[in-house]
Amino acid sequence: MVKIFNAVLVVCLLVSAFFLYSLEHSTRGLERQIAKMKNGISTEREAIKLLNAEWSSLTRPERLQKLAEEQLKLQSITASQIVTLADLPSKIPDQPLVKLNDQGTDPIGAILEKMQ
Amino acid sequence: MENSVELHTPKGTERLHGQNRIRLLSIVFCGFFLAIAVQLGQLTLIHKTPAANPELAAHETPIPRPDIIDRNGVVMATDIAVASLFADPRKITDMDEAVESLTATMPDLDSKALREKLTAPGRAFVWLKRQVSPEERDAVYNLGIPGVGYVNERKRVYPLGRLAAHTIGYVDVDTHGIAGIEKFLDDQGALYTASLSEPETSTSAPAQLAMDMRIQHAVTDEVSKAVIKYKAKSGGGIILDTETGEILALASLPDYNPNADDKRLTSDQQNKLTSGVYELGSVIKAVTFAMAFDYGTASLTSTYDTRSNLVIGNARISDFHAQRRVLTVPEVFTNSSNIGTAKMALQVGVENHVEFLRRVGLLDRLVTEVPESAKPLLPKHWSKLASATAAFGHGFAVQPLQGLSVISDLINGGMSIPPTFLKRTKEEADVLAHRVVKPETSEKMRYLFRLNVEEGTASKADVLGYRVGGKTGTAEKVIHGRYSKDKSLATFIGAFPMDHPKYAIFVMLDEPQATPETYGFATAGWNAVPTASKIIERIAPLLGVTPVFTAEDLAKLAKLAKTTKKNG
Numbered sequence: 001m002v003k004i005f006n007a008v009l010v011v012c013l014l015v016s017a018f019f020l021y022s023l024e025h026s027t028r029g030l031e032r033q034i035a036k037m038k039n040g041i042s043t044e045r046e047a048i049k050l051l052n053a054e055w056s057s058l059t060r061p062e063r064l065q066k067l068a069e070e071q072l073k074l075q076s077i078t079a080s081q082i083v084t085l086a087d088l089p090s091k092i093p094d095q096p097l098v099k100l101n102d103q104g105t106d107p108i109g110a111i112l113e114k115m116q
Numbered sequence: 117m118e119n120s121v122e123l124h125t126p127k128g129t130e131r132l133h134g135q136n137r138i139r140l141l142s143i144v145f146c147g148f149f150l151a152i153a154v155q156l157g158q159l160t161l162i163h164k165t166p167a168a169n170p171e172l173a174a175h176e177t178p179i180p181r182p183d184i185i186d187r188n189g190v191v192m193a194t195d196i197a198v199a200s201l202f203a204d205p206r207k208i209t210d211m212d213e214a215v216e217s218l219t220a221t222m223p224d225l226d227s228k229a230l231r232e233k234l235t236a237p238g239r240a241f242v243w244l245k246r247q248v249s250p251e252e253r254d255a256v257y258n259l260g261i262p263g264v265g266y267v268n269e270r271k272r273v274y275p276l277g278r279l280a281a282h283t284i285g286y287v288d289v290d291t292h293g294i295a296g297i298e299k300f301l302d303d304q305g306a307l308y309t310a311s312l313s314e315p316e317t318s319t320s321a322p323a324q325l326a327m328d329m330r331i332q333h334a335v336t337d338e339v340s341k342a343v344i345k346y347k348a349k350s351g352g353g354i355i356l357d358t359e360t361g362e363i364l365a366l367a368s369l370p371d372y373n374p375n376a377d378d379k380r381l382t383s384d385q386q387n388k389l390t391s392g393v394y395e396l397g398s399v400i401k402a403v404t405f406a407m408a409f410d411y412g413t414a415s416l417t418s419t420y421d422t423r424s425n426l427v428i429g430n431a432r433i434s435d436f437h438a439q440r441r442v443l444t445v446p447e448v449f450t451n452s453s454n455i456g457t458a459k460m461a462l463q464v465g466v467e468n469h470v471e472f473l474r475r476v477g478l479l480d481r482l483v484t485e486v487p488e489s490a491k492p493l494l495p496k497h498w499s500k501l502a503s504a505t506a507a508f509g510h511g512f513a514v515q516p517l518q519g520l521s522v523i524s525d526l527i528n529g530g531m532s533i534p535p536t537f538l539k540r541t542k543e544e545a546d547v548l549a550h551r552v553v554k555p556e557t558s559e560k561m562r563y564l565f566r567l568n569v570e571e572g573t574a575s576k577a578d579v580l581g582y583r584v585g586g587k588t589g590t591a592e593k594v595i596h597g598r599y600s601k602d603k604s605l606a607t608f609i610g611a612f613p614m615d616h617p618k619y620a621i622f623v624m625l626d627e628p629q630a631t632p633e634t635y636g637f638a639t640a641g642w643n644a645v646p647t648a649s650k651i652i653e654r655i656a657p658l659l660g661v662t663p664v665f666t667a668e669d670l671a672k673l674a675k676l677a678k679t680t681k682k683n684g
Contacts (some may be wrong), residue, residue: 046197049183056191057275061333076654079581079663080673 181272181291182301183322184284186329187364187539191322193274193284193292193298199253199266201244205234208265214261218244221255247271272298274374280332282301282387283325283366283486283537286374296387297323297537326362331355334654336367339623343369346628346638352389353651354517354622358524358611360545361533363484364619364659366390366517391488393513394624397591398640399523399609400509401457401625405449405564406526407472408460409557416560418445420456428501433458436590436639437573449564450572452588454508461507462500469503476525476552477532482518485537490515509589514609516624523609524620527565527585531556539544566614576645577610579652580673581663585617586610586648588640593627603627606640608648613661623648 029033131395184193208214211234219227222245232241244264253266253282272287285296293299301323335353343351355365372385386392408414421442427431435453448456461469481491493513495502505511523536530553533545565585568575572585589607592599606625611617623644634642656663665673 049194050196052191053194053196053273053275057277059190060276060279061330062277062279065333065337077657078653079579079656080665082581082657082663084662088396 128633129167132400176303181270181287182320184297185322185324186280186285186327187325187334187362188328189324190276190329192276192280192325192327192329193272197250198247198269198271199250200246200269201248201253201264201266202260203242203244203265204235204263204446205236205239205242205502208234209262210542211235214264217259217261218256218264221259222248222252277375278371278373279329279336280327280366281371281374282368282389283327283363284374285486286379295488296486297325299487303487309666325537326360326363326364326539327366328359328378328658330658331655332365332367334658335365335651336369336371338647338651338654339367340369341650342623342625342628342643346625346626346631348614348628348636348643350384350388350626352516352518352622352624354389354620355651355655356520356524356535356622357529358540358617359533360540361521361524361535361548363517363537363542366537370446376483380420387486387488388626389622389624390482390484390486391515393490393493393515394605394607395509395511395513395591395594396516396519396607396609397509397589397605398452399519399587399589399607401452401482401589402523402526402561402565402587402609403450403473403476403478403508404457404461405445405555406476406557406561407464407469408552409560410472411464411468412516413463414445416445416563419443420445420448420453420459421454422453424502426455426458428504431670432500433504446564446567447589450568453572457508458504461503466498466503467501469506470498472504476522478512478514478522480519482515482521482535484517492518509591516622519607520609520620520622524611524617525552525589527558527561527611527620530555533677562614562617565611569610569614573639573641574608574610574645576641577608577649577652579612579649579656580669581665582652582656582661583613583615583664584610584649584652585612585614586621586645587675588645590639590641602638604638606638606644608640608644610648610652612652612656613664618661619647619655619659621651623651 151379155534183191183195184556185191203214211231213267215234216232217223217225218230225245230244233239236242244256245252247269248266256264257266270291270490271290274286275286281296283296285293285298285300287293293302308559325415335355339351342348350369353365354363354367356363366387366389368386368388370385372379372381387541388394405414419442422435422438423442425435425441430519433454435455437448437451437453439451439453442455443451445456445460447453464472479492479494481489483489492515492536495506495511502511517535521533525532530551531549532552533549562585565587566583567585568574568588569584569586573588577584577586587609589605589609590606591602591603591605593605594600595603604627606628608623609620611620625640625644625647629644630636630638630642
């Protein structure tokens, strides 16, 4: 009786030892994974910070203004160019405001033709 | 167990003794094992999260320095990771090869100097190069030279360069803030902003400023153009939100590059708008007018005799744009009459004058987040003469930001709101606000400011559609204790849109010169005012101010269009 009981205990001990070992093994694996992830996250964070700084350096108004002045033919907006929605006519007029036939030339049409 | 024990204990009394002893032992053992089991269970099952791994915590950096961002989230200051390369000369086996491969990887290293550094006797630690890029670090690390290693460091960078450098400030080599908002973060504890958000993670929330980078740039750009155009010594511009006290832009020129390792700041490069005090001149007249209205000693219909100079003791006060007639209050304002304004102050009385200046906050040092702030320079005795000259801005000097803030309070409805560099909502501002003048007084001030732009000294500030109002000031500078006739400080304080002022603007040019374009004038109306007008034209669309045109404006615009067409 005692022998059987002892044998059962020994088996239990072995099983639990194995279980404990495998559990610890997998825990270590997970811990390594967590450390790796954390490392990855902080690397990514650093990269994001660096990119943010670069973005803000590339889009600084001083640089954009210089580029715009060199590359674009745009002018600063004046107050008279801003209109509210209410200022716009609610429907298209029946007669076109500029009569192409009377004017003789069609500047916008000419540009379009050129593009083709 | 009892059975096996019985086998070895034949005699009665001994048996009893032995049994008792064993029972005691087994109880002690059981208790011992139980205690272990309980402790084990507690540690593994119940107490699942151990109080932070102490080994890990020790390795983590204390608290990362928070980024600084503008009101729209643009990064103005941030930390980046850099590596610094060092060497232990004692461990280097082949010196020639080490020097050769190091200089091959980093061409900017001088091989001769490097060799001297490495062969110096008794050195165990030598910096090869501080703050290198990750690529360079890897390249050197991959050389595999024994005794060469790197440490990770953090470096503070300002991606915007010179823009808003005075507000942001800078840090020293150990990333401790020593100027501007950077110093503020340290004084409050970098913990201050960091702890506001996520204290447990390794990131800290950024400190958000009230500043808008786009507006800051527009102001800096226009002021720097004006400094060149009018050959001024220096210049400055501020945009203030009158309702919340937020400083949207603050530019003081000349400025500096906060990214430079060796800044060597000259006194010219300091932030003149907060750390300098200036006699602001005639713009201070607005304070006198508000005072007279508030005490009820003058109204818009009162008149003042400016036919003769005002004599107090042996001093005489005269007018720059002398009219030599009886002026109404609006005329005193638009002609910027010293005599009229001094008379208004004398009517109120010296005691009331001082009391009013204290109430609006011109007598105390203005304290904001930026640590560089100067105390106002005040007359030693508030005599009758001191009061009369202070009425038109002579004899007492304040921070330019302080002057703007006070005038902004007078026209925003009469509520004093402390200016701030940090983002603030209207609700937060309302809690801080307290009344300094009656709403009616503020109403009258708005009228005068707008009138002065429509037909007074600030007429060049009239950006059609945006309803600008303002007051100019040309203060003669004190050189060696005397007022100089040819060196002056030109200032303009204005606000828009004047029917409900939302933004206040300040422009200052130090010692502007007369140019052919200004017909030989060097007064504020010819330099500071056009600069302000250009700034407003650029920033009003960004700020979302809707232009409104009166019939007069439209006529002016049509005329303007006609002339440009003719010229074109």
